[in-house]
Amino acid sequence: MINNRQLKILQLIIDDFIASGTPVGSRTISKKSSLGISSATVRNEMADLEDLGYLYQPHTSAGRIPSDQGYRIYVDSLSLDRALGLKERNLIRSLLISGxxxxxEVIANAAELIAGITGLVVIASYPGFKKHALSNLKLIKISDSKVLLILISDNEVVKDLTLSFSGTTQAVLDEISDALLRNLEGSTIEDINVKKISKLKYDLENYEEVIDYLVPILRDTLRNIDEVEYRVEGFDNILSVPEFSDGLKARRMYQLFENKSIFKDIFDQITTEGIDIKIGEENEVAELKECSLITTTYRYQARDFGKIAVLGPKRMDYRGIISTLEYVSNTLSDIFSGIYL
Amino acid sequence: MINNRQLKILQLIIDDFIASGTPVGSRTISKKSSLGISSATVRNEMADLEDLGYLYQPHTSAGRIPSDQGYRIYVDSLSLDRALGLKERNLIRSLLISGxxxxxEVIANAAELIAGITGLVVIASYPGFKKHALSNLKLIKISDSKVLLILISDNEVVKDLTLSFSGTTQAVLDEISDALLRNLEGSTIEDINVKKISKLKYDLENYEEVIDYLVPILRDTLRNIDEVEYRVEGFDNILSVPEFSDGLKARRMYQLFENKSIFKDIFDQITTEGIDIKIGEENEVAELKECSLITTTYRYQARDFGKIAVLGPKRMDYRGIISTLEYVSNTLSDIFSGIYL
DNA sequence: ATTAGCACTCGTCCTATTTGAGTGCTAACT
DNA sequence: AGTTAGCACTCAAATAGGACGAGTGCTAAT
Structure with missing residues (x-):
């Protein structure tokens, strides 16, 4: 299929292209390579690599650019040994354990750190909420017509929701809160349904009316809780990337990120644990077919994961990003498992 | 100083420049104007207007562009009668009263609406918190080591803060919450100090230790509550404005908005109530000296105001923006005063 | 005071022309 | 058979040169 020398040449071409952004010619490779090969030979190999689909020419008399397939074989053959020095590791770890x-906040901090290191956009997902058990709950009076509902899950995620709810006192709300918690504690958010809430009536005989009023409001509210939340850091970086810096493309990217549902699409295509790389057309999300996406997962609690992704042009420093992402996610897993407490 | 005809010509030039973005020539004005004046005459007047500092030429053989001073006199002479039709008013009102x-959310909604109408960036400030009285408070257990503090002010603003606080039960937290509220209710947030919190000890004899632990945490936390919060809508619009659409400028703008303190600077320069217009160099914030900023205030409660600002290139539709902003802020004031309940 | 007319300026647009980095192919070399 | 020197060829990008035209300022006539 592809021989050793061809792979070596492909790697050199991609390294050069990642660094320069301009098509790479045979002479450049001939001079750089330690293989002691003339430009003519490189040309022959390049022609073969093009036939195999790993390279292409933007126009006849230009150098070569890697295709998605070319990037793929490049990435798969990447060696990650010593990609990150001890100094860098220690710096990253100390910045992650920032109290x-x-x-x-820990995740946001990590995302910002990665964005800073890579100069690209970072998207992080927090652990879910719906699938976790309710551990605490409180209704708090805001005004005569509004009540704040605070929900806390056993993975320590806090949700606050404002309800329209009038004519009550904090004392009554406290009683209702206690009763709600008694009945719902330990249920996962998505398991809380009308039946469970309605049972409260037996528990709170004096407040039947209030309960009747509260049930539908509560049901609708719970139904609308997002399962996962997302955080984007380093968006501004993309405005400096030549591939995206014209106004229209930048705007499309910005608008893409405004609709939070895109993040679900982006992360849902990742099913594996650990590092995953989607190059160009490999992305299922149409808007990212010109981009590469490197994702990793971090362990939050026993069986709960969050994800962190670096998004940028296909021309990115795969080696550095993979190593950084890997190290950060491992460190996060350690942090959440309590190793650094 | 400046005569009637000159003003008229200046207005026509600025109208044309706002619409076209290209320097305006004498022939354009001569044809458009109802004054029945030849291009030569217009040229003479334009030369005078340039001497007076209202116009300038980007280069010798180009048309004229308004200076900041020119915009200023243009804006000051603007008539706002019937700038907004009944239809537009009704549409705006109905979109603002959206339940x-x-x-x-009301403010965010309004900001988004204005951003949509004007095609520019909108910055809104919520009413303050520190200067309002505390109306409710609750400590809620998140986990063994964390407690959530919920603060509610009498202007219905909710703040939630996570505290590091271990080894307690919700029952204890409820008692402490009640005691705290009894002592602090009605005080403004900025008046809550160590003395007031310390008095709690007499109220909660059994929990002295807990109180000792809580006091410094609470004090630091309260001290760090921001006075005002801000919301930005329509940032993507700026990516389509020719004046800002190159990568570097766009990035600077984005970064400018990432540091929330800039919003304080932007709004602090506005001291008047109602519409305020800062054109180019009139802006005290250095980064905005190429922009115009139109601000308005809305009344939130008796003596509390929030602000909404439209930010864009100096070449903006002042008439439309002022009218929209004025109408929206009045409607918001009405909404918050309870007129539409 | 206004305006027609004219010379002049200067950015923009269009069209060669040149340049140079790159290719593919062929024939000679090892 | 693989490698390489050599050469003709391609084509994007840079450069140079007009022509164009939108604009001005000034002057002289109305």
């Missing part, structure tokens, strides 16, 4: 309390 | 519950 943030909330899981959200 | 949102939270004040934050």
């Amino acid at each position: 943030k309390i909330k899981a959200e | 949102k519950i939270k004040a934050e």
Whole structure:
């Protein structure tokens, strides 16, 4: 299929293209390569590599550019040994263990760090909420017509929701809160349904009316809780990437990120644990077919994962990004498993 | 100083420049104007207007562009009668009264609406928190080591803060919450100090230790509550504005908005109530000296105001934006005063 | 005071022309 | 049989040169 020398040449071409962004010619490779090969030979090999679909020419008299397939074989053959030095590792770890309390903040911090290192956009997902058990709950009076509902899950995620709810006192709300919690504690959010809520009536005989009023509001509210939340860091980086810096493309990217549902699409295509790489057309999300996406998962609790993705042009530093992402996600897993407490 | 005809010509030039974005020549004005004036005459007047500092030429053989001073006199002479038709007013009002519950959502909604209408960036500030009285408070257990503090002010703003706080039960937290509220209710957030919190000890004899632990945490937390929060809508619009659409400028703008403190600077320069217009160099914020900023205030409660600003290139539709902003802020004031309940 | 007319300026657009980085192919070399 | 020197060829990008035209300022006539 592809012989050793061809692979070596392909790697050199891609390395050069990633660095320069311009099509790579045979002479450049001939000079660089330690193989002691003339440009004519390189030309012959390049022609073969093009026939195999790993390279293409933007126009006849230009150098070569890697195709998605070319990037793929390049990435698969990448060696990650010593990609990250001890210094870098220590720096990353110390920046991750920065004393943030909330899981959200830790993740946001990590995403920002990766964005800084890679100069690309980072998308992170927080652990889910719907699939976790309710561990605490409180209704708090905001005003005569509004009540705040606070939900806390056993993975320490906090949700607050404002309900329209009038004519009550905090004392009554406290009683209702206690009763709700008694009945719902331990249920997962998605298991909380009308039946469970309605049972409260037996528990709170004096407040039947209030319960009747509250049930439909609560049901609708719970139904609309998002399963996962997302965080984007380093969007501004993309505005400096030549591939995206014209106004129209930048705007499309911005608008893409405004609709949170895109993040679900992006992450749902990743089914494996650990590092996953989607190059160009390999992406199922249409808007990202000009991009590469490197994703990793971090372990949050026993069986719960969050994901972190780096998004950028296909021409990106795969080696560095993979190593960084791998190290950060491992460190996050350690942090959440309590190793650094 | 400047005579009637000169003003008229200046207005025509600026109208044309706002619409076209290209320097305006004497022939264009001569044809458009109802004054029945030849291009030569217009040229003479234009030369005078340039001497007066209202116009300038980007290069010798080009038409004229308004200076900041020119925009200023143009804006000051603007008539706003019937700038907004009944249809538009009704549409705006109906979109504002969209059944949102939270004040934050109402404002975000309004900002988005204005961004859509004007095609520019909108920055809105929510009413403050520190200067309002505390109306409700609750400590909620998140996990063994974390507690959530919910603060509600009498202007219905909700703040939630996560505290590091271990080894307690919800029952204890409820008692402490009640005691805290008894002592602090009605105080403004900025008035809550160590002395007030410490008095709790007399109220909660059994929990001295807990209180000792809580006091410094609470004090630091309260000190760090932001006075005002901000919301930006329509940032993507700026990516389509020719004046800002190159990558570097767009990135600078994005980064400018990432540091929330810039919003304080932007709004602090506005001291008047109602519509305020800052054109180019009139802006005290250095990064906005190429922009125009139109701000308005809306009344939230008796003596509390929020602000909404439209930010864009100096070449913007002042008339339309001012009218829209004025109408929206008035309608918001009405909504918050309860007229539409 | 206004305007027609004219010379002049200068950015923009269009059209060669040149340049140079690159290719593919062939024939000679090892 | 694989490698390489050599050469003709291609084509994007850079350069140079007009021509164009939108604009000005000034002057002289109305």
